Amino acid sequence: MLSAEGSPMQWVAVHRLHHANSDDVDDPHSPNDGFWWSHMLWFLPYDTAEENDRLHRRWAPDLYRDPVFHLFQKTFILVSVALGVLLYAAGEWAGGLGVSWVLWGLCLRLVLAYHSTWFVNSAxxxxxxxxxxxxxxxxxxxxxxxxxxxxxxxNNHHAHQRLAVHGHKWWEIDVTWNVIRLLRVLGLATKVQDRIPQPKVAASR
Ligand SMILES: [Zn+2]
Ligand SMILES: [Zn+2]
Known part of the structure; x- marks a missing residue:
């Protein structure tokens, strides 16, 4: 919600739709439809509330049952609006820097977060x-x-989609996995799937 990439229910539904149809005709963001489509254009067309509702019921029925996710669906953009107001007020208080704080803390941050995420879909x-x-x-x-x-x-993620570990070789640096490991130590993450499959050894004759 802070990265203004839609509500969690929307994100989960689109993500699962992508995994079910990767690089096929029903993939919401495949480079087969052009680099710029997969990178950012797919995000722009307006979907009606009914279309989104159908998407959520089909691809995120588990979240759909939880009223909290419906509240997030209606309010996720308010998080960014509220943050913008807060940044402006704090910046003004710090000495007339309201606009500057909004530009750095909201606009530039969102652009960087968007493109980092979108490169996963395109590049x-x-x-x-x-x-x-x-x-x-x-x-x-x-x-x-x-x-x-x-x-x-x-590629590691697509091959083993339920695995919390994305870096499978020792040099594939995976910051998120280390955060999950920390959460597990603190007891905040349980039932973490962390078994990287070993490459199959060819059976000896
Ligand atoms: Zn994925
Ligand atoms: Zn993918």
């Missing part, structure tokens, strides 16, 4: 290497992995 379905032979075009791309805190090891 890591186009460029990089593959550890796994998946049926989609997903790839591992180091600079997207750094920008997106690990999600850029995208």
């Amino acid at each position: 890591t379905h186009l460029w990089g290497y593959r550890n796994y032979e998946t049926t989609d075009m997903s790839r591992n791309l180091w600079w997207v992995a750094l920008l997106s805190y690990g999600e850029g090891w995208h």
Whole structure:
């Protein structure tokens, strides 16, 4: 919600739709429909409340049952509005810097967060290497992995979608995985799937 990428229910539904149809005709953001479409244009068309509702019921029925996610669906953009007001007030208080604080803390931050996330949909379905032979075009791309805190090891993620670990080789730096590990130590994350599958050894004759 802070990154203004839609409500959590919307995000989950689109994400699952992507995994179910990766680089196929029903993929919401495949580079097969053009780089700029997969990067950011897919995000722009307006969907009616009914269309979104159908999407949520089909792809996020677990979240759909929880009224909290419906509240988030209606209010997620208010989080950014409230933050903008707060930044402006704090900046003004600090000495007439209201506009400057809004530009840095809201506008520039959102642009950077958007493109870091969007590169996962565009660049890591186009460029990089593959550890796994998946049926989609997903790839591992180091600079997207750094920008997106690990999600850029995208071929690993597509091959093992329920795994919390995205970096599967020792040098595939995965910041998010370390945050999850910390949450687990603190008892805030449970039932974490962390078993990186070992490459199959060819059976000896
Ligand atoms: Zn995913
Ligand atoms: Zn993908």
